[in-house]
Amino acid sequence: MPNYYPAPAQPYPIGYPPGPWPPYQQNYTGPYGHGDEDSETAKPDKFTGRDPSKLRPFVVSCIMAFDSRPRKFATDRQRVSYAASYLSDIAMLWWQPILVAFPELSIRNDWGEFVDQLNTYFGQPDLAQASERALRALKMQDYQHVNKYMIEFSEHATHTGWNDVALYGEFYQGLAERIKDQLLSLDRPQMFQQLKVATLKCDTRYWECQGEKTTPSGQNRQSTSSSAPEKLGSNLTASSNTSMASHTNPGIRVGGKLTQEEWE
Secondary structure (H helix, E strand, C coil), X not given: CCCCCCCCCCCCECCCCCCCCCCCCCCCCCCCCHHHCXXXXXXXXXXXXXXXXXXXXXXXXXXXXXXXXXXXXXCHHHHHHHHHCCECHHHHHHHHHHHHCCCCCHHHHCHHHHHHHHHHHHCCCCHHHHHHHHHHHCCCCCCCCHHHHHHHHHHHHCCCCEXXXXXXXXXXXXXXXXXXXXXXXXXXXXXXXXXXXXXXXXXXXXXXXXXXXXXXXXXXHHHHHHHHHHHHHHHHHHHXXXXXXXXXCCCCCCCCCCCHHHHC
């Protein structure tokens, strides 16, 4: 099948390698309510420092807590103290000397530095390269929904630093063949975001068609099962009539035939 969606002519990343963690920006600027301090949100899991893949979810959980309670986490010191309270194991062993250092180290008042240091000591050392390899190996299967593929793709793409042109080509290459076939009948999306929207529509149409194909067979099974009692009822009626006839005329056997003795 011809490839009408070739890889882009410039599959090179921009700003590679990317900075793993931008400074935290507090986006909430509206008035604070009285319930802000008591807002309930999921707490981060303890970060031990032994599994580099758990660093990002840990930091994301912390940021979600900051956003849900902006008044409580108004300063970097409050954010760092909160996140550090969920360190354990070797991550806590790293933090303890910083906590008691004198004079006080700047990391205790700088969220960006805190996350950078966590990434240096406990993050994946080749995160960008590992993300590139994972992105190229990622393939959508025909039986999968495209949203699962899109989520996994975005997870790895975040760490590559690639521009949308490069991501466009790599995203298309990993799509299931059934999606590519449908895309050939459409006008080619010009932007990466447009390609994602088009693939979602194609996937939705595919699964709708699959649902329509299974509906008639279900109806046939229902009609077959409903006709079975009627057939059984007719057999019982015929059997009953035959039995009654034999009782009325004892000389007549089943099937209307006389025995040899009765002929004589």
